[in-house]
Amino acid sequence: MILQIDPSSGLAIYDQIVRQLKFAVASGKLRPGELVPSVRELSKQLAINPNTVARAYRQLQDEEVLESVRGLGMQMAAGSAKRCRADRKKLISARLKEVFREARQSGLLRSDISSLIEKELKSFPETVEADTP
Amino acid sequence: MILQIDPSSGLAIYDQIVRQLKFAVASGKLRPGELVPSVRELSKQLAINPNTVARAYRQLQDEEVLESVRGLGMQMAAGSAKRCRADRKKLISARLKEVFREARQSGLLRSDISSLIEKELKSFPETVEADTP
DNA sequence: GCTACTGTACTATCTCACTAGTACACGCGT
DNA sequence: ACGCGTGTACTAGTGAGATAGTACAGTAGC
Known part of the structure; x- marks a missing residue:
């Protein structure tokens, strides 16, 4: 842990x-x-x-x-576990929305953001989640 | 303003x-x-x-x-203006990286994140920036 | 000159997050 | 029973951010 x-x-x-x-x-x-x-x-x-x-x-x-x-x-x-999975999604989603809100406000272009995102998604593993009992 | x-x-x-x-x-x-x-x-x-x-x-x-x-x-x-444009990119990029870092740590799948991102990108305008003198 | 604005520079206070320390009750192993 | 861990519940203090208030000097308009 x-x-x-x-x-x-x-x-x-x-x-x-x-x-x-x-x-x-x-x-x-x-x-x-x-x-x-x-x-x-x-x-x-x-x-x-x-x-x-x-x-x-x-x-x-x-x-x-x-x-x-x-x-x-x-x-x-x-x-x-079920509650935490829902919370997890909400927590991450909220932060992502907030960053996008600021990015929109900042005047950056969608293409600027997209390239940043692609870079980050590359390092994002597509893994199978641990079993839940 | x-x-x-x-x-x-x-x-x-x-x-x-x-x-x-x-x-x-x-x-x-x-x-x-x-x-x-x-x-x-x-x-x-x-x-x-x-x-x-x-x-x-x-x-x-x-x-x-x-x-x-x-x-x-x-x-x-x-x-x-030039300095602020560089700063802007840095500020937004830093926050985006941080959210991705947490998302990776959280155990969410790439597909979960991708669908959230697509939703947000839809509302992200592709606009021409105001002229800079 | 007067008035109304401006930034600048303080002092004092409050709130929140965090730290440090202490003490108590509970559970487990010997 | 004792020792050593556990969580829980305080008290007191610190630092950062924010607030409130005040005063001074500069600028512009009348």
Whole structure:
């Protein structure tokens, strides 16, 4: 379970964690009942404060993506995969729309954007998603 | 000269102003010597604090996009169009790359992304840019 | 000269995200 | 029972962005 944080990305750190865990659930990298790294462990890995991790986990709990096992850790909640797949699509779609909105506003031509997109799509793998139980 | 601000966008308000004025210069909507709205005027239009506008204008001045005319206002600096066109491409490209990076990480398929992109490209006008002097 | 605008330059305050630290209760293994 | 992990729940502080307010100097129009 590898998460990455970019403090300069403009997204709050806890939000980055929330997103990445949702993606992990959506893509089957995280399975129902599987424990996520503990608050202290992940904060060490990411070199951030435990409270920041705790905040992300709390939100994911509120959204029924994770559930807490007192004294043991936090695990993926059963039945959250479908919800996360829908969320994943919404999250990515929203960002893409926003970039396109700005690109339109900026006065760039469609051809300018298309060539940028083609470049990026080239490095985009067409892979089969992990099995979901 | 119409600027828009979205406080929930994740970009600092002053940064949104900076970007939009760069785009206006890049696309020829703002011409050399043309005055931008005054600090007080724009802050009224956007319902934000004058100091926030002043900060954006200061940055644009530092980057030689705008130049100040004491008692008169701020005008577009001669020769900044070329620089802004390069900046525009960089700014949009950077955001696009970032969205693609996250999309790849999220486990979405290329086909999922492609269909989202096609939808957005449909609404992307292929227009001729305003003349630049 | 006066008025109304302009940018510039402060000071003080607020909010949010994040950090740091601490303490408690729970669960597991020995 | 003890030790070591876990999440949870605080308190206090920092930095960035934003707000509010004020004052000064410059410019233009009357």
